[in-house]
Amino acid sequence: MADLRGVLTDDEDILEVIDIVSHRRAQKKYQVRTNHFEKWNDEEFRQRFRLSKQAVNFVLEKITEEISHPTQRNQAISAEIMLLVTLRYLATGSFLQVVADFVGIHKSSACRIVYKVCRAIAGLHPTFIKMPVTDDEAQMISTRFYTIARFPRCIGAIDCTHIKISSPGGNQPEIFRNRKNFFSFNVQAICDADLKLQNIVCRWPGSSHDSFIFNNSNIRAKFERGEYRNYILIGDSGYGIRPFLITPLANPITAAENLFNESQIRTRNPIERCFGVWKRRFPILALGIRLKVEKVEAVVIATGVLHNIACMFNEEIPVVNPQEEAAIQFVNEVDDEIVRDSGLVVNNSVRYQLINDYFNRLQ
Known part of the structure; x- marks a missing residue:
């Protein structure tokens, strides 16, 4: 029995070490992503994103297929969040870290998203400009x-x-x-x-x-x-x-x-x-x-497209x-x-x- 207990104790020690190491490893954290369509009334929404909810949904319909992730694994960022991140960036000119925190994503993700969405919106220019x-x-x-x-x-x-x-x-x-x-x-x-x-x-x-x-x-x-x-x-x-x-x-x-x-x-x-x-x-x-510099053109053209869409919706x-x-x-x-x-x-x-x-x- 003593020998068996010794073996059991060794196994438990090994498992304990593994448990400690696994907990010390940096865990992937997911920030809470606010539903901005529900959180803000129409005027508050427009002030933060420069477009009405109706106009944002119109743009979202045009670019969702191009910007969406192929799967929803690992809590993939939705097309809606991607668009709101970009609009918030264009509306404030803030640092990407500030914009990322506003919607609950990482700064590196915000950087990739802004350019990706701006390119998608800029691609609509033959229709709107x-x-x-x-x-x-x-x-x-x-x-x-x-x-x-x-x-x-x-x-x-x-x-x-x-x-x-x-x-x-x-x-x-x-x-x-x-x-x-x-x-x-x-x-x-x-x-x-x-x-x-x-x-x-x-x-x-x-x-x-x-x-x-x-x-x-x-x-x-x-x-x-x-x-x-x-x-x-x-x-x-x-x-x-x-x-x-x-x-x-x-x-x-x-x-x-x-x-x-x-x-x-x-x-x-x-x-x-x-x-x-x-x-x-x-x-x-x-x-x-x-x-x-090579990303500036997409941003400028994207704002031009969004400006014309805002005019189309008679946005204030x-x-x-x-x-x-x-x-x-x-x-x-x-x-x-x-x-x-x-x-x-x-x-x-x-x-x-x-x-x-x-x-x-x-x-």
């Missing part, structure tokens, strides 16, 4: 612009805005430093009279000039090929005058020229308002995107705090040098035809 295709669409957009200040044939207001980023590092970080001395992407956008984005170009660093970005864009090539017929864009003096891109006169003299300038400036106003609304919906665009513009408002004003003050008219007759002919044949008769 597009120039008019048919004559009826172009005519409808032109009519909406005409109601602002009676400017004819306009189907888009164009401008560039700076999207703040963290220091990109690498071999050439200074090309991202803009005239305001912070790092950014200079993003070109075209919007309609209802502040919906129709075209976004997000691949040029902050030191790039507005006119350079336009000259190297597909939208310029499409207008030159006549794809938009006799319709035109309107822009500020940061662009050179073209037959399809009408800018204001530097020194208007006659009554018709002054009327043209006033109409052009008022009709161009939607793009400036669009930038303000866009950045108030997603303050990360002004506070700074803390991701690698969220209230921003003083810090966010100051950041938005700061990044919006980065202006390019004025580009003087080249004086080419072919470029000026359309503008002076508008002044002489149209605005001269409105007096």
Whole structure:
């Protein structure tokens, strides 16, 4: 019996050691994941995620298949949580750790999720960010612009805005430093009279000039090929005058020229308002995107898609705090040098035809 007890005691000692070691090993912890659709009322939800519950569900339906995990093993993060993590990040510009804690996931998971979801949403841009295709669409957009200040044939207001980023590092970080001395992407956008984005170009660093970005864009090539017929864009003096891109006169003299300038400036106003609304919906665009440079484009395009969806659902513009408002004003003050008219007759002919044949008769 004594020998058997000795053997039993040894086995128990071994089991005890195994039990101690297993308990000392770091156990995988699962944080509690809040159901934010139930926790917040409609207004509280919109303030935290910048979209209504209805709009979030609409987006979720579009991207669930692409972002969902193939199985639900190991408490896989649901598509709903993934989208809310991303929206919270875009709405606050916070560190990923803060966003992760807000929804109850690990920081590394939040990092992967934000980029994955932004890519999925950005992939919807052919549906939600597009120039008019048919004559009826172009005519409808032109009519909406005409109601602002009676400017004819306009189907888009164009401008560039700076999207703040963290220091990109690498071999050439200074090309991202803009005239305001912070790092950014200079993003070109075209919007309609209802502040919906129709075209976004997000691949040029902050030191790039507005006119350079336009000259190297597909939208310029499409207008030159006549794809938009006799319709035109309107822009500020940061662009050179073209037959399809009408800018204001530097020194208007006659009554018709002054009327043209006033109409052009008022009709161009939607793009400036669009930038303000866009950045108030997603303050990360002004506070700074803390991701690698190669991931910035997906984030910007994703916010553009979400902005248009918000417009589609008639979402109210969220209230921003003083810090966010100051950041938005700061990044919006980065202006390019004025580009003087080249004086080419072919470029000026359309503008002076508008002044002489149209605005001269409105007096």
